[in-house]
Amino acid sequence: MDNLADILELDDANGPPQERMLQILSEACRLFATRGFEGTSMRDIAAECGVSKATLYHYFPDKDAIVRPLVMGTTKAIYGQVSARIDPAAPAVERLRQFMVETATFFERHRWAWIAAASVFWNDPQARRRRQRIEWRDRYEALLRDILRDAIERGEFRPVDPSLAGRLVLSTLNWLPRWYDPSGPLSAAEIAEQFHAMIVQGFKPPRGRGAG
């Protein structure tokens, strides 16, 4: 089960998260992630949780009420967890490594919630919530671009375009939850570690060696 209690953004109306509520959210995000938001009904969620539809409706009036804490929660939590684990005194190249490894670790812990949130994002009917989500997402992406800009200023990186370089780094991370195999030989963090080394060093051999 996902560590959902750490990351949920519950409405005050929901009250403190209860075990049953967390179970519902956890099963729902696995269903949303694998069948899509539109492909999952309240009936499916109730069946998967082994509860009656009446019990389900006691906690959540509709699918939107289930998905809202997931979407806002994952977006705020990834910013909070990643930014808290970056050492501001470290060289920029090391901060980039921390950003990548912590993002991958977050994806590994909250894989279903993340895929569910990403796949429902465009279906979220609440535009205000969507704007809020974009603000938190922008904050997370700014974290990365600041590291890249700093790395270029200090001469740790070549003068690459920070915005496009940021897209490259985010792409390697954002695609990870879709192909990553939790039973494979490498953890998500180890993959991020290797991606970091590849991106920083490049594929070319060091000068003076090879045909490059």
Added chain:
Amino acid sequence: MDNLADILELDDANGPPQERMLQILSEACRLFATRGFEGTSMRDIAAECGVSKATLYHYFPDKDAIVRPLVMGTTKAIYGQVSARIDPAAPAVERLRQFMVETATFFERHRWAWIAAASVFWNDPQARRRRQRIEWRDRYEALLRDILRDAIERGEFRPVDPSLAGRLVLSTLNWLPRWYDPSGPLSAAEIAEQFHAMIVQGFKPPRGRGAG
């Protein structure tokens, strides 16, 4: 409108593609891409095309019959178009550039079809078709891994792990259709060109310069 006629994998039962059929497929893939496969009904597709439901059913008995030529078509077509445009006599580093630029160009031309196909893939009820699709996808990915292995053997690249390096390259491309803005300053091919340079050179400045 998407250049769908180039890439569709129509059943014999469909006969040669007719203009109306292509219009339906084109509108349907835009709807699948933006609302999800499950979130789009036959009624939505008919309304979007400005045809009656009877006319729609004349061409396609259900949504699966619409999505099947899209899923198989895009997967075979990307392999066909990318592999045909790689110069086997070029250095591996240049072949990697061709692979990346041609993939991005394909995404640019067939953006809706690609997103639709990717988002419905897991909902495709026909397991045999799914296996076929995976075979074509594997062929496309093998193309990339062969280039990387060759680059390492020739000393054009450092001995990176070809499988993980391939994932890195594919991630930068696969995420592109989701964030790419067709009205932005760079074409998808130009972005792929810059990603190629970043991946090959790395972010670090050349030896002897900078703090890296």
